[in-house]
Structure formats: C-alpha cells, structure tokens
Amino acid sequence: MPNQKVMIIGGGLAGLAAAMKLAELGVDVDLMSLTPVKRSHSVCAQGGINSVNKQTRLAGDNEWKHFDDTVYGGDFLNHQPPVKEMTEWAPRIIDLMDRLGVTFNRTTEGFLDHRRFGGTLYKRTAFAGATTGQQLLYVLDEQVRRWQSQGRVKVYESWDYLGPILADDGTCCGCVAQDLATMEIRSFSADAVVVASGGCGLIFGRSTMSMVCTGSAVSRSFQMGADYGNGEFIQVHPTAIPGADKLRLMSESARGEGGRVWVPSTPQDSRTPRSIPEAERYYFLEDRYPEYGNLVPRDIATREIFNICVNEGLSVEQGRQCVFLDLTHIERSELDRKLGGILEIYEKFQGVDPRDHPMKIFPAVHYSMGGLWVDYQKSGSGGLQWGSPQNQTTKIPGLYAIGECDYQYHGANRLGANSLLSCIFSGLLVAPSLVEWLKIVPKAAADQPSSLYEAARQERQVRHDKLLNRPSGGENPYLIHEELGDVLTKSATVVRRNPQLEEGIDKVLELKDRAAACSLSDTGNWTNQNVVFTKALQDMFPLALTVLRGALARDECRGAHFKPDFAMPSLKCEEPGERIREAEAWCDRFEGNVDKWLKSTIATWQGDDVELSYEEVDTSLIVPRPRLYGLVGADVIEEVWKERVAKRTDVEATTA
Numbered sequence: 001m002p003n004q005k006v007m008i009i010g011g012g013l014a015g016l017a018a019a020m021k022l023a024e025l026g027v028d029v030d031l032m033s034l035t036p037v038k039r040s041h042s043v044c045a046q047g048g049i050n051s052v053n054k055q056t057r058l059a060g061d062n063e064w065k066h067f068d069d070t071v072y073g074g075d076f077l078n079h080q081p082p083v084k085e086m087t088e089w090a091p092r093i094i095d096l097m098d099r100l101g102v103t104f105n106r107t108t109e110g111f112l113d114h115r116r117f118g119g120t121l122y123k124r125t126a127f128a129g130a131t132t133g134q135q136l137l138y139v140l141d142e143q144v145r146r147w148q149s150q151g152r153v154k155v156y157e158s159w160d161y162l163g164p165i166l167a168d169d170g171t172c173c174g175c176v177a178q179d180l181a182t183m184e185i186r187s188f189s190a191d192a193v194v195v196a197s198g199g200c201g202l203i204f205g206r207s208t209m210s211m212v213c214t215g216s217a218v219s220r221s222f223q224m225g226a227d228y229g230n231g232e233f234i235q236v237h238p239t240a241i242p243g244a245d246k247l248r249l250m251s252e253s254a255r256g257e258g259g260r261v262w263v264p265s266t267p268q269d270s271r272t273p274r275s276i277p278e279a280e281r282y283y284f285l286e287d288r289y290p291e292y293g294n295l296v297p298r299d300i301a302t303r304e305i306f307n308i309c310v311n312e313g314l315s316v317e318q319g320r321q322c323v324f325l326d327l328t329h330i331e332r333s334e335l336d337r338k339l340g341g342i343l344e345i346y347e348k349f350q351g352v353d354p355r356d357h358p359m360k361i362f363p364a365v366h367y368s369m370g371g372l373w374v375d376y377q378k379s380g381s382g383g384l385q386w387g388s389p390q391n392q393t394t395k396i397p398g399l400y401a402i403g404e405c406d407y408q409y410h411g412a413n414r415l416g417a418n419s420l421l422s423c424i425f426s427g428l429l430v431a432p433s434l435v436e437w438l439k440i441v442p443k444a445a446a447d448q449p450s451s452l453y454e455a456a457r458q459e460r461q462v463r464h465d466k467l468l469n470r471p472s473g474g475e476n477p478y479l480i481h482e483e484l485g486d487v488l489t490k491s492a493t494v495v496r497r498n499p500q501l502e503e504g505i506d507k508v509l510e511l512k513d514r515a516a517a518c519s520l521s522d523t524g525n526w527t528n529q530n531v532v533f534t535k536a537l538q539d540m541f542p543l544a545l546t547v548l549r550g551a552l553a554r555d556e557c558r559g560a561h562f563k564p565d566f567a568m569p570s571l572k573c574e575e576p577g578e579r580i581r582e583a584e585a586w587c588d589r590f591e592g593n594v595d596k597w598l599k600s601t602i603a604t605w606q607g608d609d610v611e612l613s614y615e616e617v618d619t620s621l622i623v624p625r626p627r628l629y630g631l632v633g634a635d636v637i638e639e640v641w642k643e644r645v646a647k648r649t650d651v652e653a654t655t656a
Helices: 013-024 054-058 065-072 079-099 132-149 216-223 282-288 298-311 331-348 421-438 450-467 476-490 499-516 529-537 540-553 576-597 633-656
Strands: 004-010 027-035 153-157 159-166 172-179 183-188 192-195 236-241 260-264 324-326 358-366 399-401 599-606 610-616
Touching: 004 172, 013 027, 013 132, 013 421, 027 159, 027 399, 054 216, 065 079, 079 132, 079 421, 079 576, 132 153, 132 421, 153 450, 159 183, 159 216, 159 450, 159 529, 172 192, 172 450, 183 450, 192 216, 192 421, 216 399, 216 421, 216 540, 216 599, 236 331, 260 282, 260 298, 331 358, 399 421, 450 529, 476 499, 476 529, 476 540, 499 529, 499 540, 529 540, 540 599, 540 610, 576 633
Parallel strands: 004 027, 004 192, 027 153, 192 399
Antiparallel strands: 159 172, 172 183, 236 358, 260 324, 324 358, 599 610
C-alpha cells in the first residue's frame, strides 16, 4: 500500500511548521505555494512574536495573563481552550525557534531581548530587528528543505490551488491546482489537505498584505462546503504609509520601542515637526489612555487616529489624512539595531529619513481575524486534547485550516505579535492531529477511483477554457477589482454604518455579476497572469459578501467591528450616587449585549450568496467583562462590575 500523504496549501509560517512536524512524525508531505516559499507573506511580518519569558515572570507575568490579555483584547470572541493552549506553548515555541537558529535580538548580557506590543503591560515580544517574520520563515524553510532532501517533502512552488476534491462520502481526498508557468491543471491525491494560505486583504483593494493575498484558496474551500467564521472582523492597523499601489506597514514595534503618535495642536501647522514645541503637540493616545499610552490595542489606536483626522480635523496635512509617528528622540544606533528594516522601507518610499523627521502614517487594512471555521477538542485542564483529529479540522472531513486563514485564535481583535505565534502554534498542533486522522480516514486517497480525480480536474479545465475563449469587448477585471476595493474600504473598515453596508452589499452583488462576464486581455496558454487574476477576482465575492453581511447583522461594537450607532457611552454624571446608578445601567446594557452578541458568526455558501448562523463562544475559563480602555468613568464601571461578579459567585457557591 502506498504511503499516506498530506497536501499543505501555503508556504508561510503555518504551512512550513506543519510540514516540518509532519515530516518528523514520518508522514509524507506535498507543499504547494502560490509564490516561491521564501516570498510567502509571512516574510513581511516585522515586529515580533509573543511569549511569557524570564524577564516578564520577574515582573509578575505568567501564561494565564498572556491568555487573559489575548481574550480581553479580542473582546472575548475567541474560543478560550485554543487560546489557553497557544499561550502555554508560546515559551516553548520561542525556545524552539531560537534553537533552530532564528537571529533574535539579544541584550548585552546575551539574553533574548524583548519589547512591548499593544494590549499588554509586559515586554513579551521577542524580535529579530524589524524583520522577525523573515527570520522565522527562513529557519523553518531550512528545516523543510532538510526533509525535502530526504524525500519526505515535495515542494510545488508557483502553483495555484483551485479547490479540494471530495469523495462520494464528502471526505476531502486531494485537490486541483494549476501550474502558473505552463498553465497545466492537475489533480493531486492526498489523504488530508491543509489550507495555510493566509489572509484576504486584496478584497479591500489596497492593504498592507502582499498582492497575492486574494483569499482565493480560502474562498474555493468555502464554496465547496467549508464554513467561514467571524468574517466581519477585519483588523485595520493604526500605522501604515499610504501609497498609490498598496499600503506599507510601519510596525507596532516602532511604538514598542518608544515611538510617539501626535499631531500639532494647531490644525495643519506649517512649521517643521521638530520645531513645534512640546507644549503645542497633542499626544492624544498618551492623553486619552494613560495606562497603555501609544500601545493600546490596535482597534483602539486605529479609531483614535481616524477620529483625530476625520472628525476632529487635526490631520497633519490638509490634502490627506495622516498623523506623526515620531522616533526622532531615540538614538540613531538603537533605531538601526532594532528597527532598521522598517526605517529603510519608509526612507525608500517616502524619500525622508525617519531618524530625523517624524513619519506620516494612517490606518490600513492589515489582517483578517475571521477565516475558515475549524474545530477543536477540549482537554480536561481546559486547553486542547493534543493529537485529536478534531483540532483545526474544517466542516469538510479531511480538510484542515491553520494560520491566518482560520478563525479561532484572535476573536474580534488580534493583539500585535500574536499572529506569528498563532501561525507556528497551529502548524505544530495540526501535525499530530493529522497523524491520528490518517489512522481513521474512511478510504485512502490511493484507493479512490482515478475517475474522481479526472472529473475534478476536467471541471476546472472547462472553467479555465471558458474564460480564455470569452469574446473581447467585456469589462476589465482589474477595474472591477478596483471598484470592489473601494466599496469595501468605504463601508467596512474603521467605521461601519448599516445604510452604507446595505449599499455595499447591493454593489458587490452587481460587481459579482459583472465580473462573471468580464473579458481577458491575454488569452495565451503560458504564464497567463490575466486569467489567474480573473479567477481570483471571481472568488473574492463570496468573502466580500461574508464580511458585509456579517457586519450588517452584528448591531454592536466589538473589537475591530465598530458601529457608532451601537457604541457603549462614557459616563456623564458627576454626582457620585448618580454616577453609580449610571454605571449600573451601563452594566445592565453590557450584560444584555453579551447575551445577544457574544457569539461567532458562521457563514455558509449557498451557491450565489451567504447564509449566516451563530455559534456560542466557549468562555468557560475567563468570565467576559467590560473592555474599558480609556472610557470615561471606567473606574466606577469596573467597581460595579466586580461587585456583580462577586455576588454572582457567592450565590453560585451557596446553591452548590
């Protein structure tokens, strides 16, 4: 009997971690990547990777606090067992990456150096300058190449995943893919398929993501029956360089190393930034969030920057929205040692040295907290049952999802530097789960009839040929994509309003029909990027509709999903008694909102549109509480809330 095999779609951190671990466990792996593996989008991650460490432990930190920060930052929308397991494994993952050769920054004593990131008060983030993702990716790539040289792993670079192949019983038994050079469409048999293809930022047109982050692999799995969770939760990073082609990230590490966000107190002050006195600068994050300062969670920082520019009229420039991100008070040698990578990016694209001049930045679409719905098996200790075939499986048996393209680790808002952790963790987690799946797979891929694979290949070939043979004169797919990005950016980024979301859905449905009839400028059969992009465009619409319909249905504010019409207000009363009564009413409303909306949105594709359902979130380990960053009256609300929890606990103890 031929050896069983796993196909991994995606050569980023999650895919490489899974391939490495599977090979170690004796499983043959095919690894497929849309780009050369070393150009996977993980290489763009800049700031670092989180874990509790020796230094933070001395300050009172532990894995439970990292867990708490993650679910609190995610507004309690993350299932808690997977997050608990991830934060407990984090120190071991850092040790593993260090032993494998990641060039982490170190202190003068030789210990790993760490920086603070948003949403935490501890320096948990290990880093390799400002190119942490690249260093992690290269080390994992070396490990996979080692197994490749031994015949355990086979790598297919520059192949486009077109969708899973399902057996008669609905089990995934392989996939169809296309060679981007020869345009050959081919079926691949596999006893399990793991989607590790990253995010879908390109549905917004411009984002901080690579231009290959179309979400097509996820969408094609979604359209074949895998559910999609929490699609409406899109992270808009607070600091990026606006550009005509894309938006370039200026890492949170800049603020983690002491960068300060500010605007002149005088709107559009014409003086050079460094000549403006301190007394005439408005450090609005430090003023409004004194505990966290410039390192509030990303959703909070993004809304404040947006508000300062759009609503308060304090943008640095008259013609475009931006604020200053200032590093000029930090020693040049320190900046070069810790932030050299991002400083070079800014200097290259803006022509200004950020060591001498404050950077001009504005929020940009950056990350998808939502993704393919995946399952897990809870352990007796409240974490995960390691090796369970349920871990990371989608609704389709035999089809798994890991990394950014799954939904369960970050809730409504991801903490900075948790993304690299979740990618590597989910990759390591899925490997033993797949080993167990291979023991119980209903029918080996090698035993499936060849006609199944040929029919799946032929179906994709027919679609491809129809695209190539379309008559000329139709619409340009690139212009339709530009319109799609404009619609999503307008209706579903920092601020969301129901009328705009409704208009956005109508427009996306119109664009979907237009994209189905667009024409190609290139009808060749060799390296035809036009047809590849057009397929990806058509597969963007299920995800776009998932984002918009999920956002329209969710009438609340939670993490990155912000509807001003449903925002929880600050307290206004000054008289102590009245203030407490107002806090009581606030907590009543909060509890009502928890009862109604503390649940995951689950989207199912129905052939031409999405259908929404909802799933309860496992909050069995940490009781949800108000997220009170910077809210006026937060101290009173917190006091009232703690009293309620204490009374509830006493009642439960008495009845028990």
